[in-house]
Amino acid sequence: MSTHVVSSPRTTGQPGQRVLRYTLNERIHHWVGFLFYLYCLITGLAFWSPYMYWLAALVGGGPTARFWHPILGVCFAVSMFWMYKMWDRDMQITEADRRWKAAIKNYVENDDQNLPPEGRFNYGQKLFFWLMFYGIIFLLLSGIGLWFVEDIPWSLRWLRYLSVAVHVTAALATIGGFIIHVYMGTAMVRGGFTSIIRGEVTADWARTHHRLWYEEVTKRQPPPGEAGSRK
Amino acid sequence: MSQATLAIKKISGHPGPVPGAGVERDYQVAKLIDTTTCIGCKACEVACLEWNGYPFTETSFDNSYQTMPSTTWKYWNLIKFNEHEREDGTLQLLMRKDQCMHCADPGCLAACPADGAIVQYTNGIVDFQQQNCIGCGYCVSGCPFDIPKFNPETKKMFKCTLCADRVSVGLEPACIKSCPTGCLHFGSKEDMSFMAESRAKQLREHFGFEKAGVYDPPGVGGTGVIYVLHDVTNPEAYGGLPKDPHIPWVVRFWKGPAKWIGNLAMLFGVIGVTLHYFRFGPKEVHPPKNGDGGKP
């Protein structure tokens, strides 16, 4: 059973109350994944450009970086698949997302009062999740090609080149998402960062950013049937 | 191996200028391999092992004279045999000494991310510096001749050095020294090209090999190893010598425009979110509209 709807004893939904947003399990998996991704990012950037090769020194030097990059890359893939198991249901695009997406300009400009209500995750968070999910699949497959490049026979050498192209493209795409994710999680959405560390948000926070989810977990109002429905 | 006496003109994965670039005094060196006079004795294979200090390796038998299927990290020099059927139905036993071609425009060096793991000396020799190699295998993707080979124990790449250690002290490479038929020559690229062309002309005019010619592929800027072939229009017959080798375009793009596109995209991403913060700031939490409570 997915743990996406959670209420702790403290979850009463009264103003000033706190709502459990991420379980301990979810928080741990998020941060384990983050560490693996960060390592692959630092070492990957070192291999990407001579001007960033010095980054390899931060993590033990070139050969060490090269040794761990693929191994921790596989670990990140495993961790990503775990997050998929955890959040797959919550990450499906819903009707509410489509309405929210139509008003995304208001979200970007912080005009949050003029936004259709969202569920546990908003459309942008879901996009980021699926970007990372499909990104790591491409990174994993192409990474295997790069890792065992000598085992790809000469007659199939197009696979070597394809691996390079796919790995670089997928990596850059995830980096783009990562920059936005870190920015929003730390600077832009106040309260978001503590929620993924301590797990809790204020009721006002939940109501402001994820109204449908807030109503669902606090049972303050029956969730509007269509708006909360999946697909 | 580091050759302190040789000046360096190209360095892999190197930010900024290269000490020896543009100040070359050395002439380009080249090895000439005349496949028409090779008898497949493999003296060069042995000489290479001897000079570079590698133990003899297990050979494999695949119904031909070939020592093993391909070069390995400790077997840099391999005679490739091919029983080639000519148009008139007669057989021709082709032998080609396979090793690093020492490309003027080396794909291995272009692909390598490690500062100083691959260098090109001003005399044109392309040399791997194992102490700087990180074992990533990018050079394998970059090389159009499938030459760099990985030692899984030390996690370093190896290939023919063109005996840079010998050349730097005025000796010819070990393989050249061992060849009993004189099909191998070593000297300046200019001299070797001249010699190769005259040999090809001789083959065309006096031996009936109308398509004889010199293999010095322009796609990689010419090579430091050139071949005289009986049939220069069909280099593939010589153990898979590529017809028009060039650095794979993916590798070129990856190490060229993609770098700038990617770096600018990442930079603009960071600048973009910063500007967003300056312009719009953080998101506020709104108290309920219907007044059923204040901000906590």
Ligand code: SF4
């Ligand atoms: S043949 Fe391959 S390994 Fe040798 S210089 Fe050319 S690209 Fe590099």
Ligand code: SF4
């Ligand atoms: S494996 Fe090849 S590309 Fe990678 S660092 Fe070593 S020489 Fe350079």
